Structures are given as structure tokens and as C-alpha cells.
Amino acid sequence: MLTLDGATVRFGRDRAHTALDGVDLTVAEHEVVCVLGPSGSGKSTLLRAVAGLQPLDAGRVLLEGRDQGAVPAHRRGVGLMFQDHQLFPQHDVGGNVAFGLRMHGVPRRERPARVARLLELVGLAGAERRAVATLSGGEQQRVALARALAPRPRLLMLDEPLGQLDRTLRERLVVELRELFAELGTTVLAVTHDQGEAFALADRVVVMRQGRVAQSGTPLEVWRRPADAFVARFLGFDNVIDATVTGEVADTAWGKLPVPAGTPSGGCRLLVRPAGVRLVPAAAGLACTVTARTFRGSHVALRLAPCDDGPRLDAACALRDAPETGAEVGVVFDGEDVVVLP
Amino acid sequence: MAVPAAFFAVFFAYPVAGIVARGLRAGGSWHVGWIGAVLTESGIGHVLWFTVWQALASTALTLLLALPAAYVFARLDFPGKRLLRALVTVPFVLPTVVAGSAFLALLGRGGLLDQLWGVRLDTTVWAILLAHVFFNYAVVVRTVGGLWAQLDPRQEEAARVLGASRRRAWRTVTLPALGPAVAAAALIVFLFTFTSFGIVQILGGPAHSTIEVEIYRQTAEVFDLPTAAVLTLLQLVAVGAILAVHARTVRRRERALHLVDAAGTARRPRGAAQWTLLGGVLATAGILLLLPLGVLVQRSLRTTDGYGLGYYRALASADGGAFLVPPIDAVANSLQYALAATAIALLVGGLAAAALSRRAGALLRGFDALLMLPLGVSAVTVGFGFLVTLDRPPLDLRSSWILVPLAQALVGAPFVVRTMLPVLRAVDDRLREAAAVLGASPLRAWREVDLPMVRRALLTAAGFAFAVSLGEFGATVFIARPDRPTLPVAVARLLGRAGDLNYGQAMALSVVLMVVCALALLLLERAGTENTGEF
Numbered sequence: 001m002l003t004l005d006g007a008t009v010r011f012g013r014d015r016a017h018t019a020l021d022g023v024d025l026t027v028a029e030h031e032v033v034c035v036l037g038p039s040g041s042g043k044s045t046l047l048r049a050v051a052g053l054q055p056l057d058a059g060r061v062l063l064e065g066r067d068q069g070a071v072p073a074h075r076r077g078v079g080l081m082f083q084d085h086q087l088f089p090q091h092d093v094g095g096n097v098a099f100g101l102r103m104h105g106v107p108r109r110e111r112p113a114r115v116a117r118l119l120e121l122v123g124l125a126g127a128e129r130r131a132v133a134t135l136s137g138g139e140q141q142r143v144a145l146a147r148a149l150a151p152r153p154r155l156l157m158l159d160e161p162l163g164q165l166d167r168t169l170r171e172r173l174v175v176e177l178r179e180l181f182a183e184l185g186t187t188v189l190a191v192t193h194d195q196g197e198a199f200a201l202a203d204r205v206v207v208m209r210q211g212r213v214a215q216s217g218t219p220l221e222v223w224r225r226p227a228d229a230f231v232a233r234f235l236g237f238d239n240v241i242d243a244t245v246t247g248e249v250a251d252t253a254w255g256k257l258p259v260p261a262g263t264p265s266g267g268c269r270l271l272v273r274p275a276g277v278r279l280v281p282a283a284a285g286l287a288c289t290v291t292a293r294t295f296r297g298s299h300v301a302l303r304l305a306p307c308d309d310g311p312r313l314d315a316a317c318a319l320r321d322a323p324e325t326g327a328e329v330g331v332v333f334d335g336e337d338v339v340v341l342p
Numbered sequence: 343m344a345v346p347a348a349f350f351a352v353f354f355a356y357p358v359a360g361i362v363a364r365g366l367r368a369g370g371s372w373h374v375g376w377i378g379a380v381l382t383e384s385g386i387g388h389v390l391w392f393t394v395w396q397a398l399a400s401t402a403l404t405l406l407l408a409l410p411a412a413y414v415f416a417r418l419d420f421p422g423k424r425l426l427r428a429l430v431t432v433p434f435v436l437p438t439v440v441a442g443s444a445f446l447a448l449l450g451r452g453g454l455l456d457q458l459w460g461v462r463l464d465t466t467v468w469a470i471l472l473a474h475v476f477f478n479y480a481v482v483v484r485t486v487g488g489l490w491a492q493l494d495p496r497q498e499e500a501a502r503v504l505g506a507s508r509r510r511a512w513r514t515v516t517l518p519a520l521g522p523a524v525a526a527a528a529l530i531v532f533l534f535t536f537t538s539f540g541i542v543q544i545l546g547g548p549a550h551s552t553i554e555v556e557i558y559r560q561t562a563e564v565f566d567l568p569t570a571a572v573l574t575l576l577q578l579v580a581v582g583a584i585l586a587v588h589a590r591t592v593r594r595r596e597r598a599l600h601l602v603d604a605a606g607t608a609r610r611p612r613g614a615a616q617w618t619l620l621g622g623v624l625a626t627a628g629i630l631l632l633l634p635l636g637v638l639v640q641r642s643l644r645t646t647d648g649y650g651l652g653y654y655r656a657l658a659s660a661d662g663g664a665f666l667v668p669p670i671d672a673v674a675n676s677l678q679y680a681l682a683a684t685a686i687a688l689l690v691g692g693l694a695a696a697a698l699s700r701r702a703g704a705l706l707r708g709f710d711a712l713l714m715l716p717l718g719v720s721a722v723t724v725g726f727g728f729l730v731t732l733d734r735p736p737l738d739l740r741s742s743w744i745l746v747p748l749a750q751a752l753v754g755a756p757f758v759v760r761t762m763l764p765v766l767r768a769v770d771d772r773l774r775e776a777a778a779v780l781g782a783s784p785l786r787a788w789r790e791v792d793l794p795m796v797r798r799a800l801l802t803a804a805g806f807a808f809a810v811s812l813g814e815f816g817a818t819v820f821i822a823r824p825d826r827p828t829l830p831v832a833v834a835r836l837l838g839r840a841g842d843l844n845y846g847q848a849m850a851l852s853v854v855l856m857v858v859c860a861l862a863l864l865l866l867e868r869a870g871t872e873n874t875g876e877f
Contacts, residue, residue, distance in 0.1 A: 053775050073778035074787075080779040086772045090794040099790070103781035151781055 001187050002027040002050065002155055006059035009045050009211075015057065019045040021211035022059065027155070027189050032181055034202030035191040038234060042211040043191035044083070047157045050189065051080045063155065074103070079153030083160045085144040087132045093119070093143050094128030100151035118146040121180065138169045145177075149186070158190040162197055174200040195235055199223065207231050229341050232271045239272040239313045240341065250338075253310040255286050258335035269341040274301065276337020277315035279323065285330030288313075290323050304331065346694035346755070347709070353748050354716055357727025358578070362571045364730060386556070386573075393536060393552040396467060400474035400535040401528050407475055407626055408482035409524070414623045415483055416490035418616065419608040426624075427483070428864050430631050434480040436859060437813035437830035438540020440852040443837055444634035445473045445545055447641050447849070469545040474538065476630055478531040485527040486520060491608065493519055529588040533581065537720065539816055553577050558722045558816075574723045581719060589711045635856065642849035653846035657854075669851055672832040673858070676812055679746045679828055683811035684804055686751035691758025691803065698759070699766035713759050716752045721816025724749060728821050746828070749817040754807030761803040765796050809862045812855070829855040 002025075009020040019042045027033045035043050048054035050061055052073035061068045068076055079100075087096050097115045106114065112128075119125055122142040135143060141161065148156060161177070162170040174197055181188050192198050198205050199219040207215045207222065215227035226232035229240050243250035243257065245265050250257045257270060279302075288304040291312070300322040302315040307328075315331070323329055415427060433441060449469050493516060539554040546555070553573050560570040611620050645652040657670040691713075698710055716724070728749055769792055777787040815830040822831050829851060836848035 051775075051779050053778065072783075073775070074781045074783050076779075077781075078779065080776070082772055082776060084772075086770065086776040088773060088776070088791065099777070099782075100780035103777075103786065147780070 001029045001031070001064060002189065003062040003065075004046075004050070004059065005062065007046070007049055007056055007061060008058035009042075009049055009054055010057045018211050020049065020056075023208075023211070023213055025206060025213065025216075027187060030185050030187055032178075032186075032188040032190070032201060032203045033206060034198040034204070035189070035206045035208055036195060036198040036234075037191075037193065037208035037214075039193055040210075041208040043193075043208055044159055045211075046208075047080060047159050047189065047191055050155070050157060051078055052076050053080075077151075077154050079148035079151065079156040081144050081148045081156070081158045081161060083163060085140045087135075087140060087143060087147070089132055091132070092128065093124070093130045093132065093135070096132065096143055097128075097146045097150050100147060104151050114150065115146075118150055119143075121149070122146045123176070137165055138173070141165060141173070149184075155187050155189060158188065160192055161190055162194075163192070170197065171200075177201060207234065209234075225339060226271060226341065229269055229271075232339075232341060237271055237273060239274065239277065241270055241272075241311060243268055243270045245340075254306065254313065254331075254333070257333045257338055259338055259340060260335070263340050271339040271341055272313070272333055273337040273339070274314045274316035276334040277304075277313060278332050278334055279315065279317055279321065280330040280332055282328045282330045285332040286310075288329055288331050290325050290327045290329060293322055293325055295319075304329070306331075346690045346697070346713070349690045349755075350712065350716075350752075353728075354719075354724065354752055357731045358574070358719060358723055359727075360731035361567075361723050361727040362575060364567055364571070366568060366571050386569075389551050389553060389556045390576075392550060396470060396474075396542075396550070396552070397532050397536040397538075399467075400471050400478070401532045403471055404475045404478045404482060404531050405524070405528055407630065408479045409486065410619060411479070411483050411623045411627065412487035412490055414620055415487040417608055418611045418620055420611065420620060425864075426627070428860065430483060430627055431480040432635070432856065432860050433476050433631055434478070436477075436856060437815050437833065438477075438538075439544070439815055439830050439834045439837065440638070440813075440855060441473055441476060441634070442540050442544030443833070443848060443852060444638040445469055445476070445541075447637045448634050449545075467550065470538075470542055470550060472630065473541045473545055474531075474535045476634060477541070478534055479627070479631060481530055481534070482524075482527045485530070486523050489523045490516075490520060526588060529584060533584050533588070533717065536584070537577065537581065539721065554720050554722065554816075557720050561722060561726055570723075574720055577720055578715075581715065585711045585714050588714070638849055638856070639853050642846065642853045645846060653843070653850040656843060656847050657850055669827075669832050669836065669847060672827050672829045672851070673854060675822075675826050676829040676855075677858075679743075679750060680808050680811040682744070682747035683750035683754055683814075684808045686747055687754030687758050687807040687811070688800070688804055690751065691755040691807070692762060692800070694755070695759045695762035695766055698763055699769075710759070710763075714756050717756050721749075721753070721814070722820070724752065725817030725820030728817070743823075743826070745821050746818055747811070749821060750811035750814045751807070752817075753814055754810050757806040757810060758803040761806060762796060762799050765799040766792065769795050805862050805865060809859045812859060812862070829858075 004023050004025040007020050007023045007025075008018065011017045011019050021042075023042075023046065025033075025046075035046060037043050045054055049056055052061075052068065052071060056069070063076065063078070088099065091099065094112075094115050097118055098111050101111050101114060115128060116125070119127055122145050124139060124142050124146070127139070127143075132140070132143070145158075145161075148158075162173055165173065178201055180186075188201075190198075190201060192201075199222075202219060205215075205217065205219050205222050206213055207227075209230055215222055215231050217225075222231070223235065226235055226237065232240055241252045241254060243252045243259075244267055245251075245259055245263050247265070248259055248261055248263070250259045250263075250268075250270055252270065257272070259270070287307040289307060290302055291305050292303040294301040294303075296316075299316045300319055302317060302322065303312060304315055305312050313331070411430070415423065449472075536552075537554050538552055539558065542550060542552045542555050543558070546552075551559070553576065557570050557573045557577070560566045560573065611617050642653055643649045643651070657668065694709070694713055728745060773791050774787045777791050778784070782790055812828075813830055814828075815834065818828050819831050819834065822828055827835065833848050833851050833855065836844045836851065
């Protein structure tokens with residue numbers, strides 16, 4: 001469906017800043033792909049390049065196998081939902097949704113029915129005559145989505161689709177979007193900086209770093225096996241430590257950690273997921289002081305400082321087992337949650 | 343870009359250059375030495391000095407009187423505000439001959455002051471200064487007040503919460519934000535008063551003469567073209583310098599300010615101080631702006647045998663002898679010319695604004711400043727230049743009626759650019775992109791996104807261009823055909839003749855012109871735009 005082949009975009013004086021650096025990416029028919037990355041990693045530029053709003057300095061964009069280099073934005077047949085929606089203030093809700101239909105020459109008499117159906121789809125049935133300025137953030141987002149879907153684009157792109165909404169609304173809309181895309185069979189390329197959003201929405205996640213693809217895979221793969229320390233830290237895992245592997249044991253500043261069989265010997269880095277940091281009596285493991293505890297609903301997140309001044313580490317434990325701040329605990333590591341990073 | 347550039351080259355640069363060449367070339371060679379000779383003449387030195395100091399004094403007086411009004415219009419809510427704002431703008435687009443005659447009726451021989459207290463101010467500097475305030479009050483009120491109304495009051499509130507007194511908050515938050523707008527307004531007032539013609543001509547008497555009046559005298563009365571050419575060049579240089587300074591302050595103003603919808607920032611006056619300020623501003627506006635207009639109306643109704651519409655009826659007959667046609671025909675002429683001039687100004691100015699909004703760079707900024715030049719260059723020169731340069735092939739327009747609208751459009755186009763540019767610049771580029779992604783071609787995107795958003799600005803610009811062309815005098819007086827006078831030309835011609843009937847008719851015709859201008863402006867206010875552009 002969509003193929004990016006070494007797509008490169010440079011900005012600035014002498015084109016010194018590289019926003020996209022030889023990005024290769026494919027999106028299959030009916031697939032929902034989410035590009036995840038911190039701000040400035042080139043996510044939005046990627047979408048603008050596919051839409052034809054940003055010319056490439058090198059590489060190609062192919063849609064259904066055809067090079068789009070010479071195709072202007074209005075003929076590419078892709079939809080783009082802008083980060084801040086960019087609804088047309090001079091049109092009402094119906095006028096915004098109908099805009100793409102008018103541009104594509106949909107006959108006047110067919111438009112009202114299609115607009116009504118789209119608004120129903122996004123849960124705003126009957127809102128045609130409302131002024132854009134009277135909409136709440138969530139409603140604007142829905143109108144923007146309906147507007148982008150109206151011309152039935154072959155590829156729908158979403159730029160931080162839920163970025164400006166509050167948390168509860170965001171969590172509800174993620175589910176609704178997922179259902180909607182499954183129902184319509186839409187091919188979707190979305191970008192976001194929020195990993196929760198990406199994992200909830202996507203069939204496949206692409207993590208970007210400074211204009212390059214750092215990792216690509218299903219949400220589960222990426223979550224379980226981050227490709228490197230950057231991806232691990234970006235996903236919120238801070239327990240990353242230098243290690244020297246000998247057999248099935250790695251030597252680290254936190255003592256000896258178990259590693260999966262077959263890990264090549266020598267220097268590497270290890271990620272320990274917080275769930276793999278188990279608390280035992282102080283004498284039975286690495287002695288630590290609890291410096292902070294944060295209630296997270298289903299569990300308690302702990303910040304631990306080893307008594308031998310080693311690097312701090314995060315742990316997750318059940319509510320009833322959680323020690324108080326300042327308590328002395330021991331730590332042992334669970335091999336299941338240790339991931340070897342390059 | 344090419345169309346406006348060509349327009350200004352052919353209908354502005356070429357005629358002005360033609361006049362200068364005619365003045366400074368004799369026997370096939372240039373006489374640059376004449377410049378020095380003219381400048382060292384003592385009479386000319388006196389004119390230069392007077393031009394500069396009266397412009398400075400007028401600017402200071404206008405700011406003093408109009409800045410409180412800018413505050414009142416921006417921040418206070420009172421009944422009749424819209425109507426009053428339209429009324430204070432009327433003088434700005436009023437022909438100078440009408441303003442001149444209004445002030446003459448107020449301050450001159452047999453005027454209101456003369457009758458009441460035996461005081462006459464005509465031929466004094468005071469008459470000129472007051473008339474200049476009359477004209478430029480609206481520039482300050484609109485430029486500064488427009489921005490003031492859009493400044494977020496919460497900025498000041500934030501300063502107050504952080505411990506600043508009301509005065510301190512104003513000084514540290516509001517004043518710096520307004521500073522560049524005040525500077526820009528002051529420069530424009532300076533520019534207008536620096537090049538003042540009709541006012542000084544009518545009210546100044548023989549003792550007071552600006553460069554512009556001197557150019558007219560040298561051209562039309564003494565036929566000393568070299569002196570006129572030197573003075574034109576001198577004025578061109580001075581105006582160019584003023585505009586360069588103006589362009590700098592405008593660019594500084596473009597830094598980010600937190601602006602809000604002007605509709606929500608005004609409140610009903612509270613406390614003695616605000617009521618006093620409101621009263622003071624209303625009184626000043628009443629005496630300075632409305633009284634002259636009122637006296638004009640009163641004079642037009644006071645016939646030799648009591649009050650009545652006699653002078654208005656006389657406008658419809660041709661026996662007055664001043665014209666080949668009844669004076670009232672000038673209304674139709676003026677409307678027709680003004681409509682054509684508005685169309686030309688919108689086309690030229692709109693294209694220029696579109697080009698300026700899409701691109702940036704030193705060249706375009708220069709072009710931006712150049713577009714303002716016709717506002718400050720002697721209209722007398724332009725009009726006379728049209729006569730001497732556009733009268734032979736390839737461009738023989740001398741007998742064509744289009745000549746008048748062309749000259750008027752030259753004055754109207756800068757207004758169109760100034761009004762449209764900020765709005766066009768404010769259109770978010772991503773709206774155009776959103777349209778493109780939804781399938782709109784670039785042209786279609788312009789029609790669907792830009793046009794609806796600038797529609798109001800376009801209306802405002804059209805109204806201003808219309809009113810300005812309606813009142814244009816300096817150039818039109820040279821090129822309007824005797825059998826097709828415009829309203830200001832007809833007024834001036836009536837004023838120039840002796841007799842109560844002619845004087846009364848002039849007053850009546852002035853009132854007609856004033857009403858037409860006021861109607862155009864009221865329609866603008868109806869269109870609902872709070873901010874009529876930047877100057």
C-alpha cells in the first residue's frame with residue numbers, strides 16, 4: 001500500500017538539520033501502523049512527506065507501487081488529520097466534513113447523506129449546523145476525523161490524533177478508533193509520542209529516533225524486546241545497566257543477574273523490567289533503601305537506592321506488599337524479565 | 343507581483359519622472375546645479391522649516407488629543423460607540439477642500455468664533471494645526487485603538503497579581519506592547535501633515551506655505567518648473583526616509599503579541615476617573631470633529647432668506663454659471679470614477695498584498711514601502727505628470743475618462759495593501775494544507791480558504807479605497823475634464839467664485855460629499871470589522 005524508500009528530508013540553513021534520514025517503511029493494506037517517537041524525531045515530517053506537503057531531498061514515496069514524486073498533495077488521495085485539527089472556521093461542522101466531498105466532485109444531492117453518516121460514525125449525529133468555534137476539544141477531534149474520512153482516502157494519516165485531549169477521553173477514543181478502523185478496513189498511519197496510545201491503536205509500532213527507524217514490530221514484540229537502550233528508556237524502562245556476560249550469569253553493579261541461555265559472552269547492556277525486581281528481606285538480596293513510592297492503581301511503583309551507592313532502580317510490587325518510604329529491603333532479579341540489549 | 347509593479351511604474355514613477363525631467367532638463371542636458379540654487383533661496387528655506395515644524399507640532403497635538411480616545415474606544419463600552427467611531431473617521435476621508443471650508447466657516451471671517459467673540463484664527467498656524475488634528479484623529483484612534491482592543495487584559499491582570507500597581511502594570515505591560523503602534527501612527531500622521539496641501543492652501547494664507555503648496559504655486563501660478571521639480575525631488579527623498587523608518591517600526595510590531603478577540607475586552611466605564619476620561623474624549627471629539635461638520639451643514643442650510651433647502655435646489659440647475667453642467671451631476675461623475683478607481687485599486691493592491699503575504703525578503707519589503715509612496719508624494723505632481731507624460735503614444739490617455747480613476751487608484755491602492763496584508767499573513771498555512779490534502783488544487787484552496795477569510799478585509803479595503811478616491815483632489819483637479827467635474831473639484835470651483843449663492847452651493851455640495859463618505863464608512867462598520875488594518 002505505502003512504501004517509503006530511503007526517504008530523506010533536510011531543513012535549515014544549508015540543509016544541515018536532517019529531519020528524516022533514509023527512512024524505509026511499508027504499510028500493508030488494512031494495517032494500522034503507529035509511528036512512535038519523542039518530539040523532534042521526525043514523525044510529523046514523515047506524514048507531511050507522504051501527504052506531499054513536504055518535498056523529499058532523497059528517496060521515494062510509493063502508494064500502491066506508484067512513485068508519488070510528481071503528484072501534488074491534492075491528487076494523492078491520502079487523508080491527513082492535523083495535530084491541532086485545522087478545522088475551517090468559515091464553515092460549520094457539516095461544511096467541514098463536506099469539503100473533501102466537494103473537492104472530489106461528489107454530486108450535491110449525495111453530500112448531506114454522506115456527511116450525516118460520517119458524523120454518526122464519529123458519534124456527532126445531527127451536529128451539521130454547529131459552528132466550529134462552539135466545539136469542545138474532543139468534538140473537534142471527531143469532526144476532523146470525519147472530515148479526513150469523508151473522501152474515502154486509500155490511506156488515512158493521523159498526527160497526534162489524541163494529543164490535546166484529557167486522559168479519560170483519550171483512553172475512550174483510542175478504543176473507539178480501533179473499532180472504527182477495524183470496521184471500515186481503513187489503512188492507517190498514525191504518529192504519536194504517547195506509547196500507551198500507540199500500543200492500544202496499532203497492529204504494528206515503528207519507533208523513531210532522530211529521523212531514523214529505531215525499531216519496528218508488533219506492540220507485544222516491542223514491549224517485550226526493546227531493540228536498544230534508547231527504545232527501552234523511551235518506553236519508560238529506566239533499569240538499564242552495563243553488564244559482562246559469562247555463561248548464564250551477568251556481572252553488574254547490582255550484583256549477578258540471570259540471563260537467558262545462549263546469550264553471547266562479553267560486554268552488553270541489560271534491561272530489567274520493574275516487575276522482575278522482586279523484594280525480599282534485606283539480608284537475602286541486594287540491600288536497598290526505598291526513596292519513593294508511587295501509587296499506580298493496579299500496583300505500586302518503587303524507587304530504590306542500593307546501600308552500596310550503585311545506580312538506582314525501579315521496582316513494581318503489589319499493593320499489600322509495598323514497603324514504606326525509608327524502609328530497608330533486599331532485591332533479587334527474575335530472569336524472565338531480564339532483556340539483553342546490544 | 344508583476345501587475346502591481348507595472349502599474350506603479352507606468353502610472354506613478356513615469357509621470358513623476360516626467361515632471362522632474364521637464365524641470366531639470368534644458369537643451370538636452372541635466373542641470374543638477376539648479377538643485378543647489380533652489381535650496382539656498384531664502385524663501386524656500388523658510389518653506390522647508392515651516393513644513394517640518396508644523397508637521398511635528400501637528401503630530402504631537404494629534405497624539406495628545408487622540409491617544410485618550412484610543413483608550414476609550416478600545417476599553418470602554420458606551421452607547422453609540424459604533425456610530426461615533428464611524429463619525430470620527432469621516433474627516434480622514436473628507437476632501438481637504440471640504441475640511442478647509444468647514445474650518446473657514448468656524449474660524450474665519452464671519453465664522454462662528456468671529457460672531458461669538460470676535461476671534462479669527464484663519465491665516466494663523468493654529469487653524470492649520472487644528473485642521474490637521476481634525477484629519478488625523480482617526481489614524482491614531484484606529485491604529486492604536488485597534489491593537490489596544492485586542493491586547494489581552496489578562497496580561498495586565500497577571501502583572502497586577504504579581505504585585506504591580508494599576509499604573510505600573512500599564513507602564514510595564516501595555517505601553518511596551520502599544521509602543522510600536524503609537525510610533526507607526528505618529529509617523530503616518532507626520533507623513534500626512536508633512537505633505538499637507540488643501541488645508542494649508544485654504545487656511546494658511548500667504549505667510550504659511552508647505553513644500554506641497556509651494557510645488558503647486560510654482561507649477562500652476564509661477565510656471566517655474568525647475569523649482570517645482572527640485573521641491574518634488576526633495577519631498578520624495580523626505581517621504582522615502584519617513585517611510586523607511588515606518589517600515590522598520592511596523593516590522594518591530596510584528597513580534598508576537600498575545601492578541602484576543604476585540605469584542606470581549608471593552609467594559610462599561612467604572613469610577614470617576616473613567617467617566618471623566620470618557621466625558622473629556624467625547625467633548626474633544628464633539629468640539630474638534632463634529633462641530634466643524636455641523637457648521638458646514640448649518641451654512642449649507644442658511645440661505646439669504648432664512649433657513650431652507652435653496653442651495654441644494656440650486657445644485658440641480660445649470661444657471662449658476664460656474665459649470666457647463668448642473669453641479670449635482672458631479673455626484674454621478676464622482677460615483678462612477680470612484681467605483682472604477684476602487685476596482686483598479688482592489689486589483690492592484692490585492693495582487694500586491696497576495697504577493698507580499700506569500701513571500702518574504704528584503705526586495706519585497708522594499709516593494710512594500712514603495713507601495714506607500716503615492717500617499718506621500720505630491721498629488722499635484724502626479725496629476726500634472728499625467729498630463730505631460732500620458733498624452734502621447736504609446737499611452738495616450740489624455741482624452742480618456744479612465745485617467746481620473748487611475749490617478750485615484752494610485753492613492754487607494756496603498757490602503758488596500760495595508761488592510762489586506764495583516765489578514766492574509768494571519769491565514770494559517772496549515773488550513774491551506776488541510777484543503778490540499780482533501781483534494782483542493784492550489785487555486786481552489788485559495789478560493790476556499792483565503793478568500794472567505796479576507797472577504798471582510800476586502801470589503802473594508804474597498805470602502806476605504808472608494809472613500810479616498812471620492813475625496814481625491816490634488817491630482818483630479820488637473821486631469822478632470824471641465825464638463826465632468828468630480829465633487830471635490832466642483833466644491834473647489836464654487837468656493838473660488840464670489841457670491842452667497844456659490845458659497846452656499848459649495849457648502850451644500852460639501853455636505854452631499856460628506857454624507858456619501860459617511861455612508862460608505864457606516865457600511866464598513868456594519869461589515870463588522872473591528873480592526874481596519876495597520877498603517
